[in-house]
Amino acid sequence: MVKKYTGVAIALHWIIAVGIIVNAALPWIWEAVSDDAVRPLIDAHKSIGVTVLGLAVMRLLWRLTHRPPALPASYKPWEVTASHAAHWALYAIIFAMPLTGWIMDSAWKDAATHPMHWFGLFEWPRIAPVMALDEATKKSVHDSFGAAHSLLGWVLYGLFALHVGAALKHQWMDGEAELQRMLP
Ligand code: HEM
Numbered sequence: 001m002v003k004k005y006t007g008v009a010i011a012l013h014w015i016i017a018v019g020i021i022v023n024a025a026l027p028w029i030w031e032a033v034s035d036d037a038v039r040p041l042i043d044a045h046k047s048i049g050v051t052v053l054g055l056a057v058m059r060l061l062w063r064l065t066h067r068p069p070a071l072p073a074s075y076k077p078w079e080v081t082a083s084h085a086a087h088w089a090l091y092a093i094i095f096a097m098p099l100t101g102w103i104m105d106s107a108w109k110d111a112a113t114h115p116m117h118w119f120g121l122f123e124w125p126r127i128a129p130v131m132a133l134d135e136a137t138k139k140s141v142h143d144s145f146g147a148a149h150s151l152l153g154w155v156l157y158g159l160f161a162l163h164v165g166a167a168l169k170h171q172w173m174d175g176e177a178e179l180q181r182m183l184p
Pocket residue numbers: 019020023024027042045046047048049050052097098099101102105146149150151153154156
């Protein structure tokens with residue numbers, strides 16, 4: 001009998017995974033399209049990003065109040081340590097990506113004249129203390145958080161590859177019912 005995550009944990013895992021994958025893909029797409037098409041893609045990226053942030057808060061609260069199923073007994077001690085480390089790094093990145101993006105966007109020089117709308121439905125707030133900074137500080141906040149956002153993007157690609165690679169290794173090479181743990 002496979003020990004599974006709870007239904008809520010499974011739903012949050014896959015919705016956040018789709019949000020992260022789409023948001024990691026969008027910058028590659030907007031680099032390639034014409035200038036007119038870029039703005040709606042960046043707007044969608046921001047809306048998906050803040051949604052991921054909200055879901056990440058729910059997910060962390062759920063994780064802290066619900067013990068996940070024990071890892072399969074076949075895991076070697078180093079695999080247990082590595083999987084815990086990778087999972088907490090993934091938790092950190094699902095917060096760090098949207099937070100650095102939101103801070104960068106709040107420090108954007110044109111933020112006041114270009115309000116952000118959540119999927120076009122309602123205005124999403126910028127971070128007021130960041131918008132209140134003087135122009136020079138705002139520029140340095142924008143540039144440094146933009147650089148962090150970009151760097152974390154590369155960390156994300158690495159962690160994602162490790163996470164998927166490890167899950168598939170346990171599934172196919174070790175013969176564990178690994179994916180079933182995170183499937184309804
Ligand atoms: C799931 C969360 C997010 C992920 C995975 C993500 C990922 C990325 C990646 C990989 C890039 C390309 C960086 C580069 O050019 O090297 C990027 C760019 C960008 N992101 Fe995000 N992002 C997320 C959330 C957000 C949020 C919440 C905002 C703003 C509210 C945001 C605003 C931006 C902007 C404005 C850029 C373009 C920067 C530029 O080239 O000028 N992102 N994002």
